[in-house]
Amino acid sequence: MKKLMNGAQMKMIDTYSIQEVGIPSLVLMERAALCVTEAVLEKIKKTDKVLCVCGSGNNGADGMAVARQLTERGISAEVYTTAEEGKGTEELNRQCAILQKLGIVFVNDIPAGEYNCIIDAVFGIGLSRTITGRYEQIIAKINAAKDTGSLIVAVDTPSGINAGDGQVMGCAVRADMTVTFGFAKCGLCLYPGRIYAGELCVANAGFADVRTIPEIWEQAAFTMEDTDIAAFFDRPADTNKGSYGKLLIVAGSENMAGAAALSARAAYRTGCGLVKVFTHENNRTVVLTHVPEAVMVTYKDTADIKEKLAGELDWADCVVAGPGLSKSDTAKEIVAEMIAYQPKREKRLPVLLDADALNIIAENRKLLSGIAENEGSSKQYVYTPHMGEAARLSGKSIAQLKETSCESAKELAQKLCGVCVLKDAATIVSDGSRIYINTSGNSGMSTAGAGDTLTGILAGSVLAGRTQKNGKENASYEFFEKICMGVYLHGRAGDAAADRFGNAGMKAMDIADAVANVLKEN
Template sequence: MISMYIIDEQNVSGIIENYLTTTKTDSTSFYLKAAEHLISYIPESAQRITFFIDGSQIGTLGAAVAYLLSRANKDLILFVRASSLTEETEAFLQILEEQKAHIYLLNNVNQLQDLHAVIAETHLIVDALATLPKTQDEFLFVKQLIQVINRVQLETLAFDFPFYANDETIITATNIVTFIAAKKCFTNTHFLTAFGQDEISIESLDIPELYYQDKIEAQYIDQDDISDILKQKQWSITDHKYKFGHALIIAGNVGTIGAALLAGEAALKSGCGLVSLYTHPELANLVPLRNPEIMSHAYTDINNLQVDIKRASSILIGPGLGITNQSLALLELIFAQATCPIIVDADALTLIHKQPQLLTTFSYPVIFTPHAHEFARFTGLEIDEISSHRIDVAREFAKKYNVILALKGYQTIISDGITTYVNTTGNAAMASAGMGDVLAGIIAAMTAKQYASLEATIASVYLHGACGDWLSIEKDRVLATEVINEIPDRLQFLY
């Protein structure tokens, strides 16, 4: 990918227009130059091609490509969905008409009945539609249009993004060439389910970042970003364990001690110098049997806990903790006494929802790590609403509560309310019990090692997914403990 930035698909036309006006670039030359690049996405074997274009700048790019193809003697059918077109589109269409291309104005639902037969005769569909429906009538029309296009099951090249009516009705493109930067709709769960990253290419249109930097909504995280973060900390031969941080973990209950162990082990393997685990009194003595490096205590040992709260360089609360009054009291204690970053995970997220006043009093970084269900419970939003607007809901939540949010799932979104990142590692083989507990442990270690909280969260999410990706090369399913064992090698690789 040329650009790792993500912008709203609805801003592209405006960015192109602004660029052309500000730089006083001749617009026809601009579209023709772009079309010369775009033509390489049209398979040579496609002789008869259907174009769908509209009044947007994407539509103009479609018309410009059609114009070049007509000069290469391709047979073209253009369906134009617009009440008004750009001047350049009008000009391209006029020449295309003279060259005997078939051009139809698409504005009537009755036309859709015959559409299928016409498209089916062609070899390729180019979707250069970008103007989303504004009225209910337009919506119904567009929905039916997309259904007809999809029923033909032809190879389909989408310009900028596969046109959609709503989350369920998206043109099933086989290839996508997106302009300027990646698009926000690509992070929508429905879109992610329908398309793979491999199907998306980016064409910058030679528009410099200056013309869209105020429109950047988020950015994908790449390996270099993580290396840059990790390299900020260099260890010396004289370092002792406290230099590598002390993670305090409050986790586990009867039946879920595994969650506490997974978080603790993940923190250790992520390079934390010391892990203190406070857990259910009946279980504390079992912890060293599984992992002797972890210092274990009963969470009823409040005196020791208060000392550790002051000594810790990060505090993780929640994995397998249970939703009890005892857990709530521990959460309140942490929020009252912590002097370091706090990671709020799993059951602690559910508890904090009942005590929102806690979120008005803290003066240290707080990191929330919900999966979609936990986030829905916290925010009261429907899971569908979250899935469709992952960047927006994550950013708004982080801003509202002044926390760092990692909204987990495929392409985890991380935001501090100002800058938003989209993770590029991780896969469905990782969808197994305890995987979130491991991530929480990694974040606890990274924050304990004094990486800035946002950077620690980004690096942890990327590292966690990178372990899963590495393991899934040879396995269909990846266990949480396998990810833990992979951490040191992946960490070293990323440094």
């Protein structure tokens, strides 16, 4: 697990390192700049010309230090700065004075086509308002240079991108690479900031260890990495299929079989012990053709559907409900029964609600209050809305949700009394307080059925943690973390499917099957 910081948290880390621990500001800056210099040297030729475009804050000071370090290495590096003499930060004034003594050239324009590489050091985490006027022109000139083939390397953040939410504050530099300090910033993992950042390189600038400072560490968002996968999906030798959980998938509707098949296949590929599909009788052949390992429980009409479902809920260790379910009266009855059933059970059943189950809830607020009354703090419900479904659940527009995705996921989790997986190109998971930002996946996953595979993978992830080497439930990971891991694994499976079939040609079933490859390789 890797922490992600916003601008304010990073500022606290900066201040703590300097004021509490006593690491001099210029030492941090020198190390930060060295990381940029090394990254640039890997990308350019000895004869290339570099221009460092520096603002009047410490981001600009970093840029000046980079100009000095490149000059030391024999590279032609010049500086353009917006800072008036003596009016920058203390560090900037120091860096500027050194450059003047060294005779480094200061220029007064950013001509397109003249420099092979431009270092964007206009704004970093100190960007505090919408960019207009002179700064807008500077950013336009950096982008124009990019269009003529200059390599653009951003220092800490692409200038104009909000480090917290990834939004463009008026305009922003389109970098080829961003060297960011200490921690990846949330805004460089969220869209559109993630695109503006280009290749992201997280550099160790020597900040003090902040793991013991809850205001920073506990509050920070996080993401998963490949190195986390093995621990979640550990499979001890002395186990049987019951050790990996019994999953009930309530999905599909009359002649809608694909969603159930995708979810079930993905669940098995994630390591589920036993998967039962509860669906309309007409779907039996299709589901079994794709997942012969599945157990089928089918219905033809609503006659005894409640009793049938209750029996299966008793059997299950986890339930997925909603993919391909439709909004028929039968589907509505199923969702209502599932919610009414929870308080009757001694042990709370993890219930993952997706697609039409969410639409049914959005249209019937009584169901929501049913959940709210019984859930308390147990948080066993997981909701997986895409932006359209989230708009229906929250009453916000899709544009609003995208601009405030972290806050929106948090609010939805609170409102729905569970864990919200707000699906998008950068999926956010929240339990109402914590924020997970997903960094895996690709545009090939924008394909029908990709969400159905997510439900199976999430269930697999929840159930994988059931067993530890001693046969007891794995308490090392919280329910919320298991869901975050499922989201990460889904994206990695999408990446593996794209490696094999390409972004355009891959399809949802490829994602389901590729989970096996990802688990095998990690």
